[in-house]
Amino acid sequence: MATSGIIGENRVNDPVTIVIFGASGDLTHRKLIPALYIAYAQDLLPEKFTIVGFARRDYDDETFRTMMADSIKEFSRLPTDDETVGRFVSHIRYHKGDISSMDAYDDLRTKFEDQEAYPENRLFYLSIIPSLFETAVRSLKESGLVVKPGGGPWTRVVIEKPFGRDLESALALNSELLRHLDESQVYRIDHYLGKETVQNILSFRFANAIFEPVFNRSYIDHIQITASETVGMEKGRGGYYDEYGAVRDMVTNHLLQLLCLVTMEAPGDLSAESIRNEKVKVLNATKLDIRKEISDAVFRGQYGGGTDGEGGRIKGYLEEDRIDPESNTESFVAMRLAINNWRWAGVPILLRTGKRMARKTTEVAVQFKVPPLQLFQQVECEDDVCDITRIKPNTLIFQIQPNEGIFLKVGTKRPGMRFVVEDVKMDFSYSGTWNKSLPEAYERLLLDTLHGDSTLFTRSDEVEAEWRVVQPILENLNALKPYTYPPNAWGMPEADWLFHGVEGAWRNK
Numbered sequence: 001m002a003t004s005g006i007i008g009e010n011r012v013n014d015p016v017t018i019v020i021f022g023a024s025g026d027l028t029h030r031k032l033i034p035a036l037y038i039a040y041a042q043d044l045l046p047e048k049f050t051i052v053g054f055a056r057r058d059y060d061d062e063t064f065r066t067m068m069a070d071s072i073k074e075f076s077r078l079p080t081d082d083e084t085v086g087r088f089v090s091h092i093r094y095h096k097g098d099i100s101s102m103d104a105y106d107d108l109r110t111k112f113e114d115q116e117a118y119p120e121n122r123l124f125y126l127s128i129i130p131s132l133f134e135t136a137v138r139s140l141k142e143s144g145l146v147v148k149p150g151g152g153p154w155t156r157v158v159i160e161k162p163f164g165r166d167l168e169s170a171l172a173l174n175s176e177l178l179r180h181l182d183e184s185q186v187y188r189i190d191h192y193l194g195k196e197t198v199q200n201i202l203s204f205r206f207a208n209a210i211f212e213p214v215f216n217r218s219y220i221d222h223i224q225i226t227a228s229e230t231v232g233m234e235k236g237r238g239g240y241y242d243e244y245g246a247v248r249d250m251v252t253n254h255l256l257q258l259l260c261l262v263t264m265e266a267p268g269d270l271s272a273e274s275i276r277n278e279k280v281k282v283l284n285a286t287k288l289d290i291r292k293e294i295s296d297a298v299f300r301g302q303y304g305g306g307t308d309g310e311g312g313r314i315k316g317y318l319e320e321d322r323i324d325p326e327s328n329t330e331s332f333v334a335m336r337l338a339i340n341n342w343r344w345a346g347v348p349i350l351l352r353t354g355k356r357m358a359r360k361t362t363e364v365a366v367q368f369k370v371p372p373l374q375l376f377q378q379v380e381c382e383d384d385v386c387d388i389t390r391i392k393p394n395t396l397i398f399q400i401q402p403n404e405g406i407f408l409k410v411g412t413k414r415p416g417m418r419f420v421v422e423d424v425k426m427d428f429s430y431s432g433t434w435n436k437s438l439p440e441a442y443e444r445l446l447l448d449t450l451h452g453d454s455t456l457f458t459r460s461d462e463v464e465a466e467w468r469v470v471q472p473i474l475e476n477l478n479a480l481k482p483y484t485y486p487p488n489a490w491g492m493p494e495a496d497w498l499f500h501g502v503e504g505a506w507r508n509k
């Protein structure tokens, strides 16, 4: 039984067959296979395991193995050696089939009769477009490839986000999943939860007694959560993205998960259920901070075209491949939320995420209130030009990526005759503390599924609560026409309005 997300580097003991649906796709070759390889190279996979790649393309075992070996060499986070890669890919097979055809499942079941080659514990990883989830799970059940838990060999199913398109479809998807599977068999993956720095939010808050007493409305002015990307529409993604957009692609999963971790109450223990119960409670208390109109609380944007500084042209969102030139889908969104509970009432929570922004960064910035008495003057210097300002508030920054770490901005006396204060950064950075590369999110999450630890996966009621938060946006898209923002910017100035009545502004760094 799973008791803790803190499994670390335990080897998986159960022999297992891992079936990856969508084996010829981008996620499989860039993330899943390299992550499994690293687990293998670190001796964390069981002695007996088989990986089956499932897709429609016409490969045989050998071609597929060669492709996967190439992917490992290209995308592995650690150096590879040919011998280990060769041994690893010898565990891989290819199964050609269409998810919508029962024959594909029947053929797989026939193969699985050879229990020596295909161990009976089974992990099905659905790395496919969301519209195929229900068909895949229903067919797996009907073909007898998954069985409800009951003490014998286990079956687990991993589902990639997005888990639906809105509240209604998320409810329908959950009910379909739970018609065929037990909740304990479903692993809804949100790769942000596999990031070391995201997990560290919980350790930082609840392993240290000094911060928790000030993590509330009495001391905190507001919280800003940013996930900005410099990329536009990556190759082959336009079709998917234009159908989903930034709210569904990033907010209903990654950003709301970050919000949960930084605002939830301490769980009674570290079991998956205790942590997820606390996340659901805080999500249920979270609402858009609408004063009069929804357009007070949400700003959507699309990047326009521009130049890249080297004479090249950057395409605007509406000019990208497989994007409807009249699309109303957002590539940027900023919103203001309120958490209606005792701890956070009145503390604005500001979220923003987008493509083609000025920098790739993901951070959670917790800004404290300004000191009650302005005893000192603050100095702020840039390029040797200094200004005198009001005392700045402290900010605690969880830097998720890049330059992973935790930083606290504090005012300190500037050396010299005058009694003035300047902001300095007290910092902890992973690279300066531990001289090793951080595990990729998928490495951790895949091992957790094999261990049966669902702590870092999203429960059905959590998913539903996430959709409830954004549902008013999805129902009012016409009132929230996207503004155009320039490429390589921090979004559009209109979104600054979200700071009304707040001591501060978006952190543009």
Ligand SMILES: NC(=O)C1=CN([C@@H]2O[C@H](COP(=O)(O)OP(=O)(O)OC[C@H]3O[C@@H](n4cnc5c(N)ncnc54)[C@H](OP(=O)(O)O)[C@@H]3O)[C@@H](O)[C@H]2O)C=CC1
Pocket: 021, 022, 023, 024, 025, 026, 027, 028, 054, 055, 056, 057, 097, 098, 099, 100, 126, 127, 128, 129, 130, 160, 161, 162
């Ligand atoms: N790529 C990424 O970085 C991320 C992806 N995700 C999620 O992961 C999932 C997969 O994404 P990604 O790999 O990018 O998608 P791709 O479009 O690259 O791959 C889709 C895969 O599904 C297979 N497929 C499609 N239809 C069928 C069918 N009827 N029967 C059998 N196989 C089928 C395709 O293979 P074939 O055509 O050979 O059948 C292909 O292998 C999605 O849910 C996405 O949202 C989540 C986070 C990041």
Ligand SMILES: O=C1O[C@H](COP(=O)(O)O)[C@@H](O)[C@H](O)[C@H]1O
Pocket: 229, 249, 250, 362
């Ligand atoms: O899930 C997704 O995440 C990526 C960003 O992930 P990160 O780990 O690089 O921050 C995003 O590009 C993509 O659109 C989305 O589907």
